[in-house]
Amino acid sequence: xxxxTHWIGGKxxxxxxxxxxxxxxxxxxxxxAEVLLGSAADVDTAVQAAAxxxxxxxxxxxxxxxxxxxxxxxLVNARTQELAEIVSDEHGKVVSDARGEVQRGLExxxxxxxxxxxxxxxxxxxxxxxxxxxxFREPLGVCAGITPFNFPAMVPMWMHPMxxxxxxxxxxxxxxxxxxxxxxxxxLWAEAGLPDGVFNVVHGDKEAVDALLDHPDVxxxxxxxxxxxxxxxxxxxxxxxxxxxxxGGAKNHAIVLPxxxxxYASDHLVAAAFGSAGERCMAISAAVAVGGAxxxxxxxxxxxxxGVKVGPGRAPESEMGPVITAAARERILxxxxxxxxxxATLAVDGRDLSVPGHEEGFxxxxxxxxxxxxxxxxxxxxxxxxxxxxxRASTVEDAIALINSNPYGNGTxxxxxxxxxxxxxxxGVKVGxxxxxxxxPVPMAYYSFGGWKDSLFGQSxxxxxxxxxxYSRAKVVTSRWPHVEQATGASYHFPTAT
Ligand code: NAD
Numbered sequence: 001x002x003x004x005t006h007w008i009g010g011k012x013x014x015x016x017x018x019x020x021x022x023x024x025x026x027x028x029x030x031x032x033a034e035v036l037l038g039s040a041a042d043v044d045t046a047v048q049a050a051a052x053x054x055x056x057x058x059x060x061x062x063x064x065x066x067x068x069x070x071x072x073x074x075l076v077n078a079r080t081q082e083l084a085e086i087v088s089d090e091h092g093k094v095v096s097d098a099r100g101e102v103q104r105g106l107e108x109x110x111x112x113x114x115x116x117x118x119x120x121x122x123x124x125x126x127x128x129x130x131x132x133x134x135x136f137r138e139p140l141g142v143c144a145g146i147t148p149f150n151f152p153a154m155v156p157m158w159m160h161p162m163x164x165x166x167x168x169x170x171x172x173x174x175x176x177x178x179x180x181x182x183x184x185x186x187x188l189w190a191e192a193g194l195p196d197g198v199f200n201v202v203h204g205d206k207e208a209v210d211a212l213l214d215h216p217d218v219x220x221x222x223x224x225x226x227x228x229x230x231x232x233x234x235x236x237x238x239x240x241x242x243x244x245x246x247x248g249g250a251k252n253h254a255i256v257l258p259x260x261x262x263x264y265a266s267d268h269l270v271a272a273a274f275g276s277a278g279e280r281c282m283a284i285s286a287a288v289a290v291g292g293a294x295x296x297x298x299x300x301x302x303x304x305x306x307g308v309k310v311g312p313g314r315a316p317e318s319e320m321g322p323v324i325t326a327a328a329r330e331r332i333l334x335x336x337x338x339x340x341x342x343x344a345t346l347a348v349d350g351r352d353l354s355v356p357g358h359e360e361g362f363x364x365x366x367x368x369x370x371x372x373x374x375x376x377x378x379x380x381x382x383x384x385x386x387x388x389x390x391x392r393a394s395t396v397e398d399a400i401a402l403i404n405s406n407p408y409g410n411g412t413x414x415x416x417x418x419x420x421x422x423x424x425x426x427x428g429v430k431v432g433x434x435x436x437x438x439x440x441p442v443p444m445a446y447y448s449f450g451g452w453k454d455s456l457f458g459q460s461x462x463x464x465x466x467x468x469x470x471y472s473r474a475k476v477v478t479s480r481w482p483h484v485e486q487a488t489g490a491s492y493h494f495p496t497a498t
């Protein structure tokens with residue numbers, strides 16, 4: 001059995017803990033590896049390596065840093081297929097989708113390559129007689145990243161290239177369910193010339209996470225995962241005096257107006273609901289059909305859902321793979337059943353899907369549930385599986401009110417041909433990322449990504465300009481260079497400009 005080990009101080013490390021967790025192949029249902037679950041002592045070793053590396057990396061020139069970042073960009077680009085195959089084997093998503101996530105991670109690396117421009121400070125000449133004022137930004141120290149299973153390449157890349165470009169060092173605690181991508185990423189950083197100890201990986205579960213949250217030498221924590229854990233990370237991390245950004249779960253609605261092209265909207269809805277088996281924080285899980293759009297929409301979406309080719313992620317013809325674990329599958333099947341019990345209509349029921357040759361795999365077929373109301377479990381829970389609920393609303397105002405009454409506020413979309421309705425929607429919803437005829441509005445790397453309400457704890461969105469601000473802090477210098485003979489004597493009033 002292959003064992004996935006930590007990466008500390010520029011090389012693989014087994015650490016002190018002998019606890020392990022299975023890594024499944026979701027397409028076959030078989031265990032393919034085990035991953036070490038690091039102890040507090042292992043976390044301490046990694047943080048110490050990162051703290052030692054910070055002494056020199058934080059002093060490296062912008063030119064030295066960009067040289068490493070450009071080399072890392074080239075290596076990730078060249079090894080995209082290999083990274084995507086590792087992601088597919090452990091997560092289950094189809095390889096083309098996994099390539100897409102590596103591509104979106106690559107875009108953040110490319111943004112970080114512009115760090116000399118991004119870290120520029122400000123300068124004001126002669127703010128008072130003979131006095132100049134300027135600001136510049138410095139790194140924080142050791143930063144930690146704690147990441148979810150659903151994007152094992154991209155989500156960590158939302159963090160470590162940005163932190164490292166700013167002059168910090170990094171300890172990543174990836175999801176224990178698909179840990180191997182991080183090992184290759186660590187090797188690529190080393191090959192790119194990153195000094196030992198700047199990027200470290202400690203695998204693990206709550207024990208390792210708590211050790212990071214409590215470690216006095218960790219300055220900042222970036223977390224992406226489910227809402228209860230995000231809230232916990234934010235509370236414990238900030239109580240320990242750390243800077244914390246914690247992105248949580250989601251329940252993303254797409255509203256479809258009667259003036260939308262139903263063919264266009266249904267194509268995009270099925271892709272956004274069933275791509276990656278619905279295991280995306282930006283997946284559309286609730287379609288809100290407004291007015292007369294509902295029946296035609298449900299018919300179109302149902303037909304397309306039945307046509308999705310479900311199979312192992314490595315098979316080129318597959319459009320949707322399995323879900324991550326047997327437990328996730330059971331949970332999703334239970335929620336679909338609860339929808340039927342609570343009065344919804346199963347327009348397409350994916351519970352009985354079996355993939356020939358992969359009968360033990362963790363597959364769930366695309367499922368469309370109609371006539372869903374806001375009190376049902378399928379509406380209230382983040383299902384995180386290939387399930388699209390259809391809720392009916394009378395007006396745009398009702399649809400916006402529904403979205404705003406939901407505790408989550410990650411992403412949302414509107415399908416319409418009316419600019420007026422789109423503008424009303426984009427101004428009215430309490431959600432961080434909005435698509436207009438775009439179902440999965442993940443911002444480009446030069447903007448920032450983040451939700452509102454229970455989808456984000458802490459005020460900082462991730463990557464882009466807010467990422468630079470998160471991973472650095474400002475110094476403002478007020479300076480005067482008088483001739484010694486100009487000394488005028490001490491003044492005891494509060495400094496004011498003259
Ligand atoms: P998760 O919250 O179970 O795990 C995330 C990380 O937290 C993992 O590294 C895990 O090891 C760790 N963790 C789990 N339980 C813990 C505990 N009790 N104490 C300390 N650490 C713990 O999330 P997941 O199932 O891996 O990922 C899916 C979730 O992530 C979904 O809710 C999804 O919406 C969310 N997500 C959000 C975004 C976003 O940008 N907002 C992006 C991707 C995923």
